[in-house]
Amino acid sequence: MFKKTTEEDSKYNHLEHMAVKELLYHINTEDKRVPLAVEKALPQIEALTHAIVQKLKKGGRLFYIGAGTSGRLGVVDASECPPTFGVPAELVVGIIAGGDLAIRKAVEFAEDSKTQGWLDLQAHAITAEDVVIGIAASGTTPYVIAALEKCNENNIHTGCISCNKNSPLAIAARFPVEVIVGSEFITGSSRMKAGTAQKLVLNMISTATMIQLGKVKGNKMVDMQLSNNKLIARGQEMLAKELNIPLDQAALLIAKYGNVRNSVKNYKQ
Incomplete structure (x- = not known):
C-alpha cells in the first residue's frame, strides 16, 4: 500500500x-x-x-x-x-x-x-x-x-x-x-x-x-571549462603536475589549447 x-x-x-x-x-x-x-x-x-x-x-x-x-x-x-x-x-x-x-x-x-x-x-x-x-x-x-x-x-x-x-x-x-x-x-x-x-x-x-564517459583522468576534471581566474589557476596547476613542467609553461599551454586535456594531448605529440 x-x-x-x-x-x-x-x-x-x-x-x-x-x-x-x-x-x-x-x-x-x-x-x-x-x-x-x-x-x-x-x-x-x-x-x-x-x-x-x-x-x-x-x-x-x-x-x-x-x-x-x-x-x-x-x-x-x-x-x-x-x-x-x-x-x-x-x-x-x-x-x-x-x-x-x-x-x-x-x-x-x-x-x-x-x-x-x-x-x-x-x-x-x-x-x-x-x-x-x-x-x-x-x-x-x-x-x-x-x-x-x-x-x-x-x-x-x-x-x-x-x-x-x-x-x-x-x-x-x-x-x-x-x-x-x-x-x-x-x-x-x-x-x-x-x-x-x-x-x-x-x-x-x-x-x-x-x-x-571519460571526462575525468585520475581524479581530475581535465575537461572543465576554464571560465574564471580560479579555474584557470587550477587548470595550470593540474597541468604542471601532470606533465612535471613549470607553472609558467603550463600557463602558456593552457592559453594556447584551452583546457587541460587538450594541453596534455598536444604537449605529448
Missing part, C-alpha cells in the same frame, strides 16, 4: 519554543539519516546509472524533469555538467514545471498539468536514444508522472528519484530510485531531508556517468 512518509507528522513539536541551538541540533540529527537512506538505494542508483551511460555512449542525452524544489535540483545538476566536465549544454538538460520562471518563483498549479511535461520534453526533440529521470519527493506529481508515462509509450528509458515507497512515480519509471528518508523536521517540508537526498543521488548519477 502506498503511504506518503514524506507527509507524516514530524517527530518534533513546539518548534517555535526551541532555542536556535536546539533547532540546529535536531535538524542536523535528521540530516544524518539521509546518507544511510541513500546507501540502501545504491542498487537502484547503479541500475539507473548503467542505463544512462549506455544511452549517452550511443549519442543520447539525459533529461531531468520535476516541479518545485525537485525541478530546481535537476536544473542545478544539469547546469553544472558543462563547466565541470566540458560537455555540451544539451547533453544533460533540466526541465522544471512552469519553465525558467519557476527556478526563482513558484508558478501556481504548474505541477498539476498532465500534458505539459511531455510537451516540454518534445520541445527538445526527445527520442528513444535519450533517458528521462522524473524527480519528485512525493512521487505523486502529475506533471512528472504523466511525462514518464508518455516516455514509456515512446520507448524512452525512464528513471525517477522519489522519497516514498511504491509511489505512482516509481511504478511509472523503468529504473526507479526510492530514498526513504521519513518525516521532515517541519512536517511536509520536503525541501529538507528529501531535497538533500535527491541532491546526493543527482551528484552520484551525473558524476559516475561523466567518469564512465
Whole structure:
C-alpha cells in the first residue's frame, strides 16, 4: 500500500519554543539519516546509472524533469555538467514545471498539468536514444508522472528519484530510485531531508556517468571549462603536475589549447 512518509507528522513539536541551538541540533540529527537512506538505494542508483551511460555512449542525452524544489535540483545538476566536465549544454538538460520562471518563483498549479511535461520534453526533440529521470519527493506529481508515462509509450528509458515507497512515480519509471528518508523536521517540508537526498543521488548519477564517459583522468576534471581566474589557476596547476613542467609553461599551454586535456594531448605529440 502506498503511504506518503514524506507527509507524516514530524517527530518534533513546539518548534517555535526551541532555542536556535536546539533547532540546529535536531535538524542536523535528521540530516544524518539521509546518507544511510541513500546507501540502501545504491542498487537502484547503479541500475539507473548503467542505463544512462549506455544511452549517452550511443549519442543520447539525459533529461531531468520535476516541479518545485525537485525541478530546481535537476536544473542545478544539469547546469553544472558543462563547466565541470566540458560537455555540451544539451547533453544533460533540466526541465522544471512552469519553465525558467519557476527556478526563482513558484508558478501556481504548474505541477498539476498532465500534458505539459511531455510537451516540454518534445520541445527538445526527445527520442528513444535519450533517458528521462522524473524527480519528485512525493512521487505523486502529475506533471512528472504523466511525462514518464508518455516516455514509456515512446520507448524512452525512464528513471525517477522519489522519497516514498511504491509511489505512482516509481511504478511509472523503468529504473526507479526510492530514498526513504521519513518525516521532515517541519512536517511536509520536503525541501529538507528529501531535497538533500535527491541532491546526493543527482551528484552520484551525473558524476559516475561523466567518469564512465571519460571526462575525468585520475581524479581530475581535465575537461572543465576554464571560465574564471580560479579555474584557470587550477587548470595550470593540474597541468604542471601532470606533465612535471613549470607553472609558467603550463600557463602558456593552457592559453594556447584551452583546457587541460587538450594541453596534455598536444604537449605529448
